Amino acid sequence: xxxxxxxxxxxxxxxxxxxxxxxxxxxxxxxxxxxxxxxxxxxxxxxxxxxxxxxxxxxxxxxxxxxxxxxxxxxxxxxxxxxxxxxxxxxxxxxxxxxxxxxxxxxxxxxxxxxxxxxxxxxxxxxxxxxxxxxxxxxxxxxxxxxxxxxxxxxxxxxxxxxxxxxxxxxxxxxxxxxxxxxxxxxxxxxxxxxxxxxxxxxxxxxxxxxxxxxxxxxxxxxxxxxxxxxxxxxxxxxxxxxxxxxxxxxxxxxxxxxxxxxxxxxxxxxx
Amino acid sequence: xxxxxxxxxxxxxxxxxxxxxxxxxxxxxxxxxxxxxxxxxxxxxxxxxxxxxxxxxxxxxxxxxxxxxxxxxxxxxxxxxxxxxxxxxxxxxxxxxxxxxxxxxxxxxxxxxxxxxxxxxxxxxxxxxxxxxxxxxxxxxxxxxxxxxxxxxxxxxxxxxxxxxxxxxxxxxxxxxxxxxxxxxxxxxxxxxxxxxxxxxxxxxxxxxxxxxxxxxxxxxxxxxxxxxxxxxxxxxxxxxxxxxxxxxxxxxxxxxxxxxxxxxxxxxxxxx
Numbered sequence: 261x262x263x264x265x266x267x268x269x270x271x272x273x274x275x276x277x278x279x280x281x282x283x284x285x286x287x288x289x290x291x292x293x294x295x296x297x298x299x300x301x302x303x304x305x306x307x308x309x310x311x312x313x314x315x316x317x318x319x320x321x322x323x324x325x326x327x328x329x330x331x332x333x334x335x336x337x338x339x340x341x342x343x344x345x346x347x348x349x350x351x352x353x354x355x356x357x358x359x360x361x362x363x364x365x366x367x368x369x370x371x372x373x374x375x376x377x378x379x380x381x382x383x384x385x386x387x388x389x390x391x392x393x394x395x396x397x398x399x400x401x402x403x404x405x406x407x408x409x410x411x412x413x414x415x416x417x418x419x420x421x422x423x424x425x426x427x428x429x430x431x432x433x434x435x436x437x438x439x440x441x442x443x444x445x446x447x448x449x450x451x452x453x454x455x456x457x458x459x460x461x462x463x464x465x466x467x468x469x470x471x472x473x474x475x476x477x478x479x480x481x482x483x484x485x486x487x488x489x490x491x492x493x494x495x496x497x498x499x500x501x502x503x504x505x506x507x508x509x510x511x512x513x514x515x516x517x518x519x520x521x522x523x524x525x526x527x528x529x530x531x532x
Numbered sequence: 533x534x535x536x537x538x539x540x541x542x543x544x545x546x547x548x549x550x551x552x553x554x555x556x557x558x559x560x561x562x563x564x565x566x567x568x569x570x571x572x573x574x575x576x577x578x579x580x581x582x583x584x585x586x587x588x589x590x591x592x593x594x595x596x597x598x599x600x601x602x603x604x605x606x607x608x609x610x611x612x613x614x615x616x617x618x619x620x621x622x623x624x625x626x627x628x629x630x631x632x633x634x635x636x637x638x639x640x641x642x643x644x645x646x647x648x649x650x651x652x653x654x655x656x657x658x659x660x661x662x663x664x665x666x667x668x669x670x671x672x673x674x675x676x677x678x679x680x681x682x683x684x685x686x687x688x689x690x691x692x693x694x695x696x697x698x699x700x701x702x703x704x705x706x707x708x709x710x711x712x713x714x715x716x717x718x719x720x721x722x723x724x725x726x727x728x729x730x731x732x733x734x735x736x737x738x739x740x741x742x743x744x745x746x747x748x749x750x751x752x753x754x755x756x757x758x759x760x761x762x763x764x765x766x767x768x769x770x771x772x773x774x775x776x777x778x779x780x781x782x783x784x785x786x787x788x789x790x791x792x793x794x795x796x797x798x799x800x801x802x803x804x805x
Binding site: 309311335336337338339341342343345347349350351352353354362363364365366368370373374415418422428 | 707709710712713714715716717718719720722723726727728731732734735
């Protein structure tokens with residue numbers, strides 16, 4: 261349903277962020293995009309909805325080729341793609357409800373959006389979504405009054421009210437504590453399954469990715485070095501994605517063996 | 533910064549600055565002191581010291597003539613006072629409208645054209661800031677004739693640069709992530725501005741506008757001196773006729789107005805933040 265073909269991106273300073281990435285995502289499929297900082301994960305998902313202009317290659321969503329579009333046609337296709345951000349990217353001084361309804365801006369005229377006159381069914385959908393993510397009691401709170409986990413739920417509601425076919429998720433848990441990270445990832449994957457949504461999830465945390473995402477794509481220096489099931493992330497694969505390290509505790513199927521690492525460090529990690 | 537190494541290449545010491553840099557800084561300070569001495573000499577060369585020695589007596593004499601203030605004169609000042617406040621308020625309002633559009637043209641992240649419109653907007657802002665309101669007043673009185681209109685436009689012209697500069701800096705400092713998020717929903721460019729940018733700059737916008745209004749109240753009391761109406765005009769008339777008891781009333785009234793505007797701006801700012 262999403263086809264990325266030989267996508268490259270070279271920034272103005274000569275830095276090649278993507279060097280020919282090809283990737284296919286089927287309807288309802290959730291994939292985890294892992295890789296070290298600077299591997300091009302953020303660039304890749306931003307090239308899909310063209311927040312960043314790719315240098316060459318093709319991106320196709322369903323029957324529509326996104327790479328050729330501009331102006332109004334591009335904005336119409338962007339409505340089909342929801343996006344969720346690491347630092348939530350909520351409009352801090354607006355209320356929770358205004359933030360969620362902002363997801364309908366593509367379907368709302370300028371003056372109606374200026375006076376916050378959204379269609380009745382959009383308002384109903386916003387209420388239903390806020391109920392689903394458990395924030396219905398905070399509907400009129402300003403976004404900057406919420407905790408990190410609550411903000412990310414608002415971010416999820418804003419992306420879902422677009423009724424997208426594809427979700428682009430950029431490091432959804434990097435600013436959250438481990439427990440909140442897990443509940444946000446669970447919510448996200450549940451919602452994708454409920455709505456038969458395809459999603460690309462950029463994620464730093466390999467363990468979290470293995471726990472929630474069935475298919476993993478590993479990116480290193482702008483090249484796809486792994487594309488397969490989460491269970492295939494062996495120590496060798498992780499080394500090819502991230503570089504040389506002791507992966508024995510992280511690699512699939514080998515987790516839990518506490519040889520090598522002192523107990524104190526394991527405890528510290530558990531405390532965090 | 534500079535570290536010292538032993539023969540084996542180990543780091544063994546550290547100093548905050550190099551010797552060369554320390555010496556250069558001392559030379560800089562020395563030059564500054566020399567300049568101060570020179571300026572003092574130039575300044576005092578043209579002073580007639582007998583006048584300066586006489587100053588306390590002269591000041592006391594002037595102050596004596598101002599007292600007691602001619603309180604009943606205040607009754608003929610209400611109209612000029614109203615003019616002064618109107619001049620400041622209308623001038624600020626016009627400046628806000630013009631400066632807001634200029635600020636969006638001048639800000640690096642919102643300008644539609646980096647090569648033409650941005651330099652143009654920046655030039656207008658700098659030009660407006662480089663001329664004092666009093667000088668704008670002088671020019672406009674010559675063009676429009678004396679009166680409040682010249683004062684309003686003088687205030688507006690000076691304030692455009694002030695508000696424009698501070699506002700475009702506020703626009704450049706916004707969190708781009710929020711803008712990105714709104715763009716990603718498929719919003720139109722106008723919606724990206726009203727949802728992604730406006731909420732972020734609203735506090736700065738309100739503070740800047742109210743602050744400039746406060747400054748303009750003070751400036752408009754002086755603008756009358758060059759013929760632009762308001763309290764300043766009454767002040768000039770009284771000064772020219774050596775009506776010192778009237779001058780003291782006007783000065784007290786200006787003081788009261790400024791204190792009032794100070795109080796009001798403090799209230800408004802508290803309400804916004």
